[in-house]
Amino acid sequence: MNISAFRKGASAVALASAAALVLAGCSGSDNNAGGGDGEVTLTVATFNDFGYTEALLKEYSAAHPNVKVVHNRAATSNDARANYFQKLGKSGLADIEAIEVDWLPEVMKYSDMLAPVPEKLHDRWLGWKVDAATDANKNLIGYGTDIGPEAICYRSDLFAAAGLPTDRAEVTALLTGGWDKYFEIGNEYSTRTGKAFFDSAGGTYQGMINQVEAAYENPKNGDVIATDNADVKKIYDEVLAASKTQSAKLGQWSDDWNAGLADGAFATMLCPGWMLGVIEGNAKNVTGWDIANVFPGGGGNWGGSYLTVPAKGKNVAAAQELADWLTAPEQQIKAFGNSGNFPSQNEALTDATLLEATNAYFNNAPIGSIFSERAKAVSVSPFKGEKYFQINDAMQKALTRVEEGTQDADTSWKQWVSEVKALK
C-alpha cells in the first residue's frame, strides 16, 4: 500500500512545497466564509483526480443556493498528506479534506479531531470499507469515495506464446484458487518461456499480506507481532521462492518497471481498477493486455480514498451535508464516469452504468462487472495500526534486497526483524 503513496510523490517532490503554499493560500482566503445572510462557502480539498468536476459541484449549488463550493486539488496524495498533518491540529484545512487509504492509519491516530459520519449512513458502503475507518470508539471518520478491488491483468499474446489459454473466461478458470495455484501456473509459464510471470516480489507480497487480518500488529492493543507472525514468514518465503524464476524483479513505479510494462518483461500483474490507466499510459502501443475476473486467495483491495470533515472547521454541519451528498451512490457513479474511480457504495456496485462499462484497451473487457464482483469478493479488512506503514515499508525493502541480489533471503529477513524491533 505504501507504494502507491510514493508513486505519486516521488516524481513531484518539487511540487510538494509549492502545492502546500498554494493550498495554504487558498484555504487562507476562505476565512471570510459563512458571513452574511446564511451564505456559506465550503472548501473541498482533494488530490489527483476524484472525478469531482465543476459541473458536478454546480449541481449541489443549484440545489443549495446559499452554498458555494470551492474545490482545491493537490497534485499528489503526498502533497495532500503533508498539508493535512501540518494543519490538522492548527487551522487552515479545508471544510472537507480527502485522505488516502495509505495514510489512513496515521489519520486514525487523530480520529477525535474529525467529525464522525452520522450512524444512518454506515450501511451505504461496503463493510470492509467502513471497518477500516472506524476507530476504537466505533466512530466512522471517513466518507468512503473509491476503492481498488484487485483482479489479474495478463498479456494474452505472451500467454499464447507459452501455450496457455488466452480467453478471459479460460484464464479466470486457470487461475482460480489460492496463491499456490497462481505460482504453479507461473512456474509452468516460466519453464516454457524462460521469462518472468509477475513484475516483482514486492507487488505480489502486497496482494498476499492484505488478505491477512492482523499481519503486523495486534488489533486489540496495537502491540507489534510482525516478527513472530507465522503468516508473515510463510508469505515471505512463498513469494521469494517463486521470485527466483518467476519475477521480473522490477520494483513497482521504477523507470525500469514502466519500461517493462511495454516491453513484455512480465506476463501478469495484480491489478486494481486504477492500475488500468497506469498500464495503458506506459504501454500505449502494446496490444494484448487483458484482465481476468479472478484474484488468488479470494479478494483483495489496493488503495482508495475517503472524505473527512475536520472538527475544527467553521461549517462542520454544512460540510457533513456536502460530504454526504458527494459520496452518495448517484454522485459517485458520475465520478466513475468522469475519472474511472471505482465506487465503494453498495448500491453503486449494481448500477447499470457501472456494470456496462468496458475498456477498449483491455480487449473491451467488461471492467465494470469484473471489478464489481472483485469488490464483493473482498472479505478481510486488514488491521493497520500506527506502525503498519513503517513495518511494511521495511518489508518491501527486505524483499527488494533479495530481488536485487544484495542479500539472501535469510539475511534480509534478519535485518528486517532487527529493524522492526528497533521501531519505537
Next chain:
Amino acid sequence: MSSTTTAPHGAQSRRRGTRRVGFGGAFSRWDLKLSPYLYISPFFILFAVVGLFPIAFTGVISFMEWDLVRNSGEFIGFEQYAYVLSQPKFWIALRNTFSIFLLSSVPQLIVAVFIASLLDKNIRAKTFWRMGVLVPYVMAPVAVALIFSNMFGDRYGIINTLIQTIGLEPIPWHSNAFFSHIAIATMVNFRWTGYNILILLAAMQAVSRDYYEAATVDGAGPIRQFFSITLPSLKPTLIFVIITSTIGGLQIFDEPRMYDQFGTGGANNQWLTISLYLYNIGWGEWNFGRAAALAWILFIIILLIGVINLFVTRSLVRDEGGHRPPTRRERRIIARDLAASTAPRASQPTDSEVKR
C-alpha cells in the same frame, strides 16, 4: 607618546563639530552611534524570526517526544539523540554522505580548475564558452535528478544499454552502494562544475599578466606556468570553493531523494544521506522530535568540519605572505640557505668564521 596621540583626537572632534547642521547635539551623537546598527538591523531581525527561532525551537523539541498535530510533547532528555546514534542507519547515512561528497567535490574541483584555465586562454567566442559552462547550473536540481535517474536505470537505462552494446556487464546502479554514489555524484558534478569554473576563472583573470610575461621570458612553458603561477594564486578562491562545496555536499538531498521511485535511500540504504534520513524521520514518520535531534547532530558535524576548515585556511593564508607563496623549488632553496647559514653556526660558530 600621550601628547602626540591626543592632538589629532582633538582636531577630529573640532572638525565634527563644524559639520553639525540641523540636529541638536544629543540627537546627532545618537544618530552617529546608532544609525549603522539600525541600517543593518533588518537582516538580523529577519534572521531572528526565520533563522534563530526555528533553530532554538528545533533544539527544544529535540529533547521531546513531539506530536506535530496536537502541538505538544513530552520531555525525554537525550533519548532521541541516543536513539539516532544507536541506529546503524545513521552511520550508513554518514558514510554515504561523505562518500558522495568526496566523489563529487574532488573530481569536480580538479575538472573545474582545468577547464577554467582553458577558458582563461585566448580562445574564440569567449563569452559563448563561458556562458555555456553555466547552463547546467541554471537547470532545476530536481529536473537534473529526474533525467539522470532515468539514464542510470538498471535494466532499460541508456547508460547500461550503451555499456551492453560494447559487450560489458551492466552496472548495478541501484543495488551497489558505490555505483549509486557515483551516479549521484555525477548529477552533482553536472550541476556544480560550471559554477565553480566561473568563480575560478574570475580569480584567474585577476592574476597579473606580468607574471606570465616574465615567466615566458624566463622560458617557462604553459604547464610550468600553470603550476607555478596560476595554481598558487588561486589558493584563497579555492578555499572559498571548498568550503561552499563542503556545506552543500553535507546537505545533499534532492539528488538522492529523486534517485529512485520511493525516495527513501534504497532498499539497503545504499544512497541514504543524512538529510534524506532526516526527511524520512520527519515527514515519513512524523517524528519531529527525533528529526530535530538528527538536525542538531548534522549541525554539529558541519560545525566540526567548519572548524577544521578554518584551521586549514588559517595556516594556508599565513603561508601566503605578501604576494604569493614560494614555489616548491624556491622553498627548497630557502631551506638550503637556512640550513647552510644557521645550522653550522649554531653548533660551531667559531669554526666557520675561522674558515672564512
